[in-house]
Amino acid sequence: MSDMHSTEYSFKPKDALLGAQMLFVAFGALVLVPLLTGLDPNVALFTAGAGTLLFQVVTRGKVPVFLASSFAFIAPIIYGVQTWGIPATMCGLFGAGLMYVIISFLVRIYGSEMLHRILPPVVTGPVIMVIGLILAPVAVHMAMGRTGDGSAWLVPNTTAMIIAGISLLTTVFASLLGKGWIKLIPILLGILAGYVASLILDVTGFSAAQQTAFDPGTLQNWTAPALINFGKIAEAPLLAIPNFVFPTWNLEAVLFIVPVAIAPAIEHFGDVLAIGGISGKDYVKDPGIQNTLLGDGLATSLAAALGGPPNTTYSEVSGAVALTRSFNPGIMTWAAITAVLLAFVGKLGAVLATIPVPVMGGIMILLFGAITVIGINTLVRAGNDLMLPRNLAIVAIILVFGIGGMSFDLVIVKLGGIGLAGIVGVVLNLILPCKDCNDETSEIL
Structure with missing residues (x-):
């Protein structure tokens, strides 16, 4: 078996190009998070690379995964940046x-069964739904063509x-009809297509004509x-140090963001099972799910300490591993090194900033x-009967609290949004009796 197909760690110069290809697969999703949340894409590249290297140290270089920007935290980051600013938001992400x-x-x-007892699908499913639905207006x-809050035309x-x-x-x-590498980079292709379309509209004069005739109404x-x-x-320099931002203490941000880690923790478990199925090794046992979680957590805190988004294992890269059968974890080391080097290319961040x-x-x-x-799929796969009183209560309260914007002022801190929804879900799951939870009734209604 070649080094590339072996599951044993091997770090050789000949694998550098393959490692760069793995980063290419993750690139669109990796930079999408900072672009949506107002963070620096170059910092995100640096922390993705550094986080992956830290993960490999913790897991002793046994798992062929790449860690990068987590979508689960987009909503709390956007809210946190608008409410408390980037440094305070980083404090919450560090806590996550x-x-x-x-x-x-x-x-x-x-x-590992502890995860399923404290965070069953009836809790994690609706929390994940809240994360997606709360961002729908944005x-x-x-x-x-408006700002995220809808207050002005861009x-x-x-x-x-x-x-x-x-x-x-x-x-x-691209995700439906693409084959091979194309199927693995739909977000990157979508960004490129939109960018090229924007250039064409500018060159043909369509953009200028529309702007001249545009009526903004009452909005700015x-x-x-x-x-x-x-x-x-x-104007941007060719090479530049990423714009690192360091956290400042904010208890409100911590209580708001930390519960969001509930959903990605469960997702992480599934990702480790998936990459184990692809490579034919049981990573839940060796290096152990406790160590992969530890590596992910330390990588996320490292990212937050420098102003980057939280890290998570990337399913796109796992797909590329399956496609190329590149099971050697050393290839991910090359992907991480490539990400760190690209983080110091100043013009790369400037190019990304021009995306309409x-x-x-x-x-x-x-x-x-x-x-x-x-x-929704988390609930469906679990086979939960949502009309049972206990399940209905947990799911309904999580959804309404999260999407409706419920919040509590706790004297020294305000708790609301996704954070409140996650905490309430965990608490309800622990305290609501399960005596009659298998008896379908409609007493709550």
């Missing part, structure tokens, strides 16, 4: 990483809908004759809808 670490030690003591606003509506439609359809068809008008401005790319808002909006429509569907 520590929550992973705590869970890893609980698994070490009580076994996706629609950006696809229509791109005329007609132009925005064309670009968003092209980005969305490209992403959908921040539109411009051109969708893409290359001036910032020319509707391009992101079109992809977000699919992305946030997909997150919601994952939550």
Whole structure:
């Protein structure tokens, strides 16, 4: 068996190109999170690479996975940045990483079944749904050419809908009809298609004509004759240190964001099982799910300590591993090194900053809808009868609290949104009696 197909760690220069290809597969999703949340994409690249290397140290280089920006935290990051600013939000994300670490030690003591007892699908499913649904208005606003909160126009509506439609359809068809590598990079292809469409609309004069005739109504008008401005790319240095941001203490941000780690922790378990099925090794036993969780948690806290989004295992890269049968974890070391090196290319961040808002909006429509569907599928696969009083109560309260914006002022801190929904779900699951939970009744209704 060649080094590439072996599951044993081997780090050789000849695998550098294959490692760069693995990063290419993850690139679109990796930079999408910082672009949507206002974080620095170069920092995200650095922390993805550094986090993957840290994960490999913790797991003794046994698991062929790549860690990068987690979609599950998009909603809390957007809310946190708008409410408390980036440094305070990083404090909450650092705490989320520590929550992973705590869970890893609980698994070490009580076994992996502990996860299923405390975080069953009836809790994790609706929490994941809340994460997707709470962002739906942001996706629609950006696809229509407005800011995420809908308060101002960035791109005329007609132009925005064309670009968003092209980005969305490209992403959908790439995931449906693509084969081989194409099927693994639908988000990247959607971004490229939207970007090229924007360039064509600028060159043909369509963008300028639409901007001249555009009526913003009562909203602020921040539109411009051109969708893409290359001036910032020319001004950006070729090489630059990423714009690292360090956390500042904020208890409210911690209590809001930390419960979000509930859903990714369960997702992590599934990802480790998946890559084990692909490579034919049981990574739940060796290096152990407790160690993979620990590595993920430490990588997430490291990312937050530098101003990057939380890390998670990437299913796109796992798909590439399956396609190429590249089971050697050393290849992921090369992917991580490539990410760290690209983080210091200043013009790369400038190029990413020129991507028009509707391009992101079109992809977000699919992305946030997909997150919601994952939550629904979590419940469906578990076979939960949602009309049973106990299940109905847990799911209903999580959804309404999360989507409706319920919040509590606890004197020194305000708890609400996804964080409150996650905490309430865990508490209800622990305290609600299960005496009659298998008897279908309608007494709650």
